[in-house]
Amino acid sequence: MTTTTMAPTMTTPITVTPVRRGDREIGAYIDGRFVPAVDATTVALAALATAAVATAGISVGFALRRRPAIGTVTMGPGGWVSLKRTTRPALKAGRPARPWWARLLRARRLVVER
Structure with a gap:
């Protein structure tokens, strides 16, 4: 089993350790600096921007209603x-002239007179 360290082109060294089963190589472990696939800061900023735009839109909608x-x-x-x-x-x-009872009750017609 051999371990290879690669560092000439990178700032941090990466160690590649092969995994063998008998004489056959079936995989490798790569040890080095962890780099996440998705940046959590970018996701948080995108969620914050989306919430701000939604809040502004709802506020404008209520103001113009x-x-x-x-x-x-x-x-x-x-x-x-x-x-x-x-x-x-x-x-x-x-x-x-309106009937006396309509004046007494202050009743209004529902049908518009023409």
Whole structure:
């Protein structure tokens, strides 16, 4: 069994130790400086950059989001409709007279008059 050390072209020496089974060589052990296949620092920086871009995108999306034109629509008993977070429609001049009970209850029509 022979051990070969190679160092003329490299900064750190590498030792190659052959593995034999009988007279036949079946492999080799290479002893030297460990060099990982994937750099952990690069992976961590890529994950950090991805998280920063995702956070910035979500923040911009929330900042540019518009409120809906009307709020929540709920149906009450008897078919009454309630609109939350909305303003009252403007009263138009020249409308036909409303019944007294509609004025008393401050009821609004659901159908737009033309």
